[in-house]
Amino acid sequence: MDFSALLTSLRNDKNIPNGRKNILINDMSYVMMEPGTWELDERGEAMRWSPEKSVRLSEAVTWVALVCAIVSIPLLPFLPRILYLPGTLLFDSRYLTEAFVPLYLCLACGVVALVILLFLLRDIGRGEVFTQSNVTRLRVISWCGFAILVVCVAAAILVSARPTFILLAAAAGFLGLLMRVIKNVIDAARLLKEDADYTI
């Protein structure tokens, strides 16, 4: 009996409770049949979480973030009414009007970074991970983070809503730094891959 047939028979066996459907592989180990994780697909094979599905999830989340960013462009002037909570330091209506310019600049950088991220994920989905174009994309995303950092630091000095912009600057600076390190790692991996590809 092959593995998928064994899974089917176990799944359909009503005498065994779901939590006890374990598959003995050998004397030492067994596979737990957790509900939902070992469902069978139309070919009868066990479906598992795969890198392809992970990339698709990342793409979906990026699309959602991009749509949110684009939707927030016309909504930004109404943000104080939407998000205003008494006593909060963030998005105080007194400060938001003068903060429009830096907020729109940050939003533009964010949209650019998200669009580049979509291209990056598209290439990762195709299996083209360690390429020069991906290194360039990560570099641009990193610079978007640093651009937001500069805008927010300038806004923290010039605009009254200081805590909001300091928080944004810290988050953007950390993102930029993280992306830069990932870019360095991908670049090193690209060189290694190039060496491996040209070793005959």
Next chain:
Amino acid sequence: MAITVNLDVVMATRHMPAGELAARVGITPANLSVLKNNKAKAIRFSTLEALCRELDCQPGDILEYEEGIDNE
């Protein structure tokens, strides 16, 4: 790199077609082309051994060091 691959010369003297050599050595014709055109960054001993066996030559016949040449 100052190392030059003279595989095409050795192949020509042995009258060995590229496709046949690739099949005998166990590499793809594309990889053989990379090797012939001096694009390769490294060569495995196993590949070199198979090339020497099939072409009945020494590693020195295939590889040559030339001072002052930089292919990179």
